[in-house]
Amino acid sequence: MQEEDAIRPIRKLSQLYAYTSIQMHEAVARKAGLSGTDHKYLGFFIEKGQMTAGELATLTGLTTGAVTGLIDRFEKKNLVKRQFAQDDRRKVILVPNTDTIMELLVPLYAEFRSESEKLLASFSNEEIKVIEAYFLKAIDIMKATTQKLNNN
DSSP states (O other): OHHHHHHHHHHHHHHHHHHHHHHHHHHHHHHHTOOTTHHHHHHHHHHHOSEEHHHHHHHHOOOHHHHHHHHHHHHHTTSEEEEEOSSOTTOEEEEEOHHHHHHHHHHHHHHHHHHHHHHHHTSOHHHHHHHHHHHHHHHHHHHHHHHHHHHO
16 A cells, blocks of 8 residues: 555656646647657658658557548648659659758757756766666556557
């Protein structure tokens, strides 16, 4: 019982963090002229570069139909372009316009990034290692949960 009492406030904080993150990302999306979490999907392009629609569907967990709509929205804003693969013209490659993506998003995250860096700098190296360990383990749990949900 005592252990549960110690964990409950952390669980509540984790939920509040997740909810607040959703609210912030909705605000960023609105300022960027995008809907919902579309701007977060741009991060996959920044990380991975060009990819097929199927690869994007796998990364995001979206259906192929939803990915088509996402690509259409990005293409209208000149954030991504469709390009035929040279070796197979039936295959379409999505090529991110990284400069445009960065011009759109970097200003919207500049203050948040700066404040987050200041916050991290206020912790000792030992505390930062604990925070890092928590996030790495939490990410593993989320990935495993996502995989289980997607496979059932």
